[in-house]
Amino acid sequence: MDEPRSRRERPAKAALTRRGIVAAAVEVMRAEGLDRVTMRRLAKELDTGPASLYVYFRNTAQLHVAVLDELLGSVDLAPVKAAGDWRERLEAVLASYTLMLFEYPSLAQSAVTARPSGENYLKLVESILALLDEGGVPPQQASWGVDLLLKVATATAAEHAGGEDPEQWDEVGAALRAVRSETHPRIAALGEDLLSGPGPARTSWGIRVLINGVIATPRTGGKQS
C-alpha cells in the first residue's frame, strides 16, 4: 500500500533554505529543548553537514535568535486594538510574551543577550509603543520604556532556565532562612516573602511597577525624579 517513495526513510531531501532550517530548529526545540538546537544536531536533521548551515547563520547564537523571531509570531497582539484600559491591555500583551517564553526558558536566556530584529519583533515593539502613546506617556520615555519592559519580561522568563535546578533554589531559600537577625535584620524580617509569591501575581506586579515608573520618570537631564 505504501507509495514507493524512493529508497529513503525521509522524503526526498529538501533544498536548504533559511526558513526550512528555522522550522527544523523549532521542531527540535519543542521535542528536545534548546540545548539540542545545535548546528550538528540540525545538520543531522536536515541530512547534511554542519558546515552547510553557516551559509545561513553566522553562528549558533544567531540561529537561536531566528528561532525566537519565529516564536514571537505567536504573541497575542489582539489587546492592542481591543477596548478597555490601556494599562490592562499592555499588561495582557506582555503577559502573552512572557508566557510564550516561559515555555522555553533557555530561549529567554539567550534573548537577554541577543535581540531579534525580525518582522514579529518590530510588530511587538510597535504595539507596545502604541499602547504607551495611548496612555499619554511622552515618546522619549516610551522609547526607552519598551526596552525596559521587554527586558524585565525576558529576564523573568529566563530565570526558569537551567531546568529549574531545584537544589539551587533550595540553597537560596536555605541561605535566606539561615540568616541571623543581628547581621541581616531586614532579610530576617521578610523571610520567605523575598523569594515567594504566586508567580503570576509577582510578574504582574513587576510589569505594573515598570509602567508606573516609566510614566513617573522624565528623561530630561536632572538626577531627581
Next chain:
Amino acid sequence: MDEPRSRRERPAKAALTRRGIVAAAVEVMRAEGLDRVTMRRLAKELDTGPASLYVYFRNTAQLHVAVLDELLGSVDLAPVKAAGDWRERLEAVLASYTLMLFEYPSLAQSAVTARPSGENYLKLVESILALLDEGGVPPQQASWGVDLLLKVATATAAEHAGGEDPEQWDEVGAALRAVRSETHPRIAALGEDLLSGPGPARTSWGIRVLINGVIATPRTGGKQS
C-alpha cells in the same frame, strides 16, 4: 639563587579546596573569559582531572555561581551608610553592581538564571533593603523590589555578553531604520532613539524608573495602581 623547589614547574600541587578552585576560576575568567571557565580547563589549571571538581560543584553552572558570589565582594556598599539622599545612594550601589558585571557580561548572563546565595549576595540584598526602608518604601514592596532592581541591573549587563557581536547590533539598527512609517509609525518616529542613548544615562534612568515604580505600586490585590 633559586630555591630548588622540587622538580616541578608549578609550586607543589595544592590540595583541592572549594576556595582554591574558585580562586583559580576567577583567575582564568580574568585572563581568558568565562567561556574558558570549564571543568576541564580548571582541572588542567589545578593539575587534576575534571572528575575531581564534581566533589565541590554539582555542575558547571554552580561553578559559575560561585565565581559570581566571589566577585560580589567587590561591590561598593559604602554609600549605604553615607550621608545624602537615599535614592542617590541606592543608585550608587546598583551602579557599582552593574559596573562590576559590565566587566564580565557573560557572568551577568549566567546570573540571570542562577541566583547566588553566598555571604556577599546576602549583604548586597540587606543593603538594598536598608536603603528602601530608609526611603519609606513599604516592606512588601521592598521585598519584591530588590529582586526587580537586581534583575534589571543584571539583565542590562548581560546584554553586552557575546562579545557585543557588532554585526548583530547592526542588524537591529538596520531593521529599525528600514521600517516604513505606514506600517510602523511609532518606530519610524522614534528612530535611533529606540536603541541609542549614552549607556550610563540610560542605565541610570532605568534604575530611577524602578525606584519610582516600586514606591508607587502597592502589592495589595487590586489590579489598578
Next chain:
DNA sequence: ACCTGAACACCGTTCAAGT
C-alpha cells in the same frame, strides 16, 4: 553562491576503581 567531508580543538558528565 552554495554546499560538503573532514579535521581541529575543544566540551560536560559519569563510572569504576583506588586511597
Next chain:
DNA sequence: ACCTGAACACCGTTCAAGT
C-alpha cells in the same frame, strides 16, 4: 570522603575542495 583516569557522547567552527 575524596580523588582519579578513562570513557561516552557530544559540541562550534574553519578549511579546502567541489558544484
